[in-house]
Structures are given as structure tokens and as C-alpha cells.
Amino acid sequence: MKKRKKLKRKILTYTLTLCFTALIIGIIYFGYTLFFNKEPQKSFLETIETTAYVDIDKYAIYGIHMNMEGTFTLPEEVEEVSLKLTNGTDNININWELTEEENNTYSFITSEYINEGIVLENLPKGEYYLVIETINHDKENNEIKKYYSVQNKTEYEDLEYYTLTKDGKNNKIDIEWNTYEEIPTLKFTIKETTLPDDVYDITIDPGHDAVDGGMTACSDGSTPDYYYGCYTGTTIHESDLNLEVSLELKRILEEMGYKVAMTRDDPEDEVYIYEKNGSATLANDTKSKFSLAIHHNSSGMGGTSYLKGLELYIANDTNLDLAEIFVNEITQNANTTTSPKQEYNIADGIYQRFFTLDEIGDDLGFWTTDMIYYYYIREVGGISTHAAQDGIYKPDYPKNEHYNSNNTAEPYLFELGYMDNYENLLNVLNNRTGYAKGIASAIQKYLEQEV
Numbered sequence: 001m002k003k004r005k006k007l008k009r010k011i012l013t014y015t016l017t018l019c020f021t022a023l024i025i026g027i028i029y030f031g032y033t034l035f036f037n038k039e040p041q042k043s044f045l046e047t048i049e050t051t052a053y054v055d056i057d058k059y060a061i062y063g064i065h066m067n068m069e070g071t072f073t074l075p076e077e078v079e080e081v082s083l084k085l086t087n088g089t090d091n092i093n094i095n096w097e098l099t100e101e102e103n104n105t106y107s108f109i110t111s112e113y114i115n116e117g118i119v120l121e122n123l124p125k126g127e128y129y130l131v132i133e134t135i136n137h138d139k140e141n142n143e144i145k146k147y148y149s150v151q152n153k154t155e156y157e158d159l160e161y162y163t164l165t166k167d168g169k170n171n172k173i174d175i176e177w178n179t180y181e182e183i184p185t186l187k188f189t190i191k192e193t194t195l196p197d198d199v200y201d202i203t204i205d206p207g208h209d210a211v212d213g214g215m216t217a218c219s220d221g222s223t224p225d226y227y228y229g230c231y232t233g234t235t236i237h238e239s240d241l242n243l244e245v246s247l248e249l250k251r252i253l254e255e256m257g258y259k260v261a262m263t264r265d266d267p268e269d270e271v272y273i274y275e276k277n278g279s280a281t282l283a284n285d286t287k288s289k290f291s292l293a294i295h296h297n298s299s300g301m302g303g304t305s306y307l308k309g310l311e312l313y314i315a316n317d318t319n320l321d322l323a324e325i326f327v328n329e330i331t332q333n334a335n336t337t338t339s340p341k342q343e344y345n346i347a348d349g350i351y352q353r354f355f356t357l358d359e360i361g362d363d364l365g366f367w368t369t370d371m372i373y374y375y376y377i378r379e380v381g382g383i384s385t386h387a388a389q390d391g392i393y394k395p396d397y398p399k400n401e402h403y404n405s406n407n408t409a410e411p412y413l414f415e416l417g418y419m420d421n422y423e424n425l426l427n428v429l430n431n432r433t434g435y436a437k438g439i440a441s442a443i444q445k446y447l448e449q450e451v
């Protein structure tokens, strides 16, 4: 009897151990496939058509948007065709302008504006592939879906993007080519992260520096002498005014939770335009999404200017969504008006200044009339804004390391008011917080509407 009992117990122990081991192995295997998401991904990628691919001819990140252009020829006529990010289960539809060039041959662009396209701030966490989805129906009216993958026809490679800080958190987006076997693919991986030390949300460039003070004005409204400054009142340097508004803007943006970089934060600082951490480079050195240059204007006519009010200078090929919010918020918060200046004006308070043929002169070919005149806007935007300082054609200028970049900040240049209009000068001097508040709340409002 005793022996039998012992045997029974032994068998029971063996069975339990076996079951337990099997359970552990099962949990590990299930956890592994779930964690690394190996199986579902593979099965989706296996459904991709291998008879045709979509050529991506251009792609760029500018500010918070990614924009792309491409062409493709489908092997058959289709009822519906759309562009999407998908993993076979979750789909993110992407807006595009699609043109059928000839039978089954198409060209597309995600937006005609450089500051539109895929909103990178919005993408949910996970792994997605960029594909074109086609839909047809067979004789029994069953839906037949096909996926066509994309191939890189540009000189550019993988990209990385950090979303703006929100509640102390960020997402990192890795955009990588050809990660799966022999099939050309573009994979978006979105993961939660915190910003590395050298990555920022927004860059501010307080115009001019200790060497170049910019415009001058006298505190009593008298006209400063070119060499001696002010005979009455004290001399006000634009560089100092720019810095004061910028420091206030930084404080407000940081209160909103953003990480802010500045090209200078002390009146004694010197800033070099194209070198590392310069006016034209810091925003991209720090992977910032927006780059804000703060200036104050002068008519340069001597005496009192009839011009007064805000002028906001923007890039080429942009929609005016954020620019219009900047103008509204600044004029309201700073109790000011937009400038009546007509030259280069494209909308109330908004200006776009391109090079003219006269300004280009003998340098035609290096400068073109679709280039923005102001280096700050042109050079910060990389290929999207036709940046040109390659360090070769004009060796007297240092090279902008980001001139050929397809991953840049979105720049804006503010001329907040006219220092040679006394009424405008007093408003600027007494209302720095209002100007800073206007700029910061415009960014907040734009993101609420766009993201």
C-alpha cells in the first residue's frame, strides 16, 4: 500500500513539473512574439505586391510635417487607390493630390505647401509601413485589396523625428528604408521617449549681437546720430530689445512645457550665422520644430517713420495657417497693428520677400528668384526653402551644414515694430510681455488646431 501511494505521488509530481515547464515555455514564447511583434508584421509584409513599386522622388520633414512626391504605374486598372501607413491591421490615411498621367500611371504629392502633409505629431505608437492600397471587386462583388510598397529614388536616407514635448513626454519616430528582406519598404516606428540633451522643441534667435547691434533709437524719440548715438535720451539698441522680448518668450514657452534653445541669452554674446549654433544653424543642430527670429524694424529714412506695426516674414510655398495666427495673437496681446507697408506684402501683416533679378545680378544660377532673400528663412529650411550656402560657390561665406537637409525646422522672422516711430517704440518698450505672449499663444493655438 505504502509503495503504491509513493508511486502515485511520484507520477503526480512528474506530471505537475511537466505541465509547469510547458506553461513557462508557452508564456515566454507568447511574450516574445507579443513583445517583438514578429509574426503579425511578417504576415502583412508577405501580402505586399512584388509586381510594381511606387517611386518616391522627393521627401522632406519641415517643422511638424512630412511631405513627399512620387510616381507609380499599376499593372491593372483599379477602382480606388489611396496612400496610407498600415501594419495590416491599423490604418492611417494620408491626404494626397493624385494625378493620373496616362493609363494606370500616376503622380502624387502630399501637399503643394512645404508646411503641410503628414502631421508627424499625430501618429499613434507602433510600427507602420507606407503603402499604396488599391481596391477592386471581382464578379461576385468581393472586395480585392492590394498593397504596393514604396522605393527610394532620392539621394536621402533614413530620418528621425522627435515630437514636441507634451506633458513632459515625447515620441521618437524612426523613418527607415528597406528593413524587410529584399522588398523595398519605408517603415515608421513610433515609440515614447524623452528628449535627448541636445534635442529641443523650439529655437529662438534674438536678432543681432554684441558686435552688430542692429537699428538704434533714442528713448525720447529724437533721431540718433549715426556715429555719436543720442544727444538727448539714452540710446536703445535693437539687439537689446530683441533679446529682452526673446528671454520673455523663452520663459512663457518653457512655462507651457517646451524645451527652448537660444542663439544667445546675454547682451555680450556674439553669434555667427552659419557656424555651429549660429542663427541659420542652431534650430537644425537641435532638431527644433520651429525657429523664431525676433527683430525690430526701422524705415532707415532718418527722422520719424510713418511706418509702424508688425511685419512677419515667411518662407516660400507655405500655407498661411500659422502666420495668420501669429499676426492675430501678436496684434491682440501687444495692442498693436499690422504694418501698412505694401512691398512684399501677401496678406495682412505677412510678407514674403524673394530675390529680385536686380539683386541677383551676376550671381544668377547661385541665387534664383524662387529663393527667399532673408538668409534666416532660406537657410534654416534646408531643401524646402532652397538653402544655398554650400560653402563651395561662395567660399567667402562659411558652409551651412544643413543647406542640403531634408529634415529641418520651420522658420519665421518677426519685425515686431518700428523703432523710428516714437509711438511704436514706446509700445515695444512698455509691452514686451504682450509681444512674447502673442507669439507663444499663437504656437499653442496652431498646435491645438493642427494636431
Ligand SMILES: [Zn+2]
Residues within 6 Å of the ligand: 207, 208, 214, 215, 238, 295, 296
Ligand atoms: Zn534686425
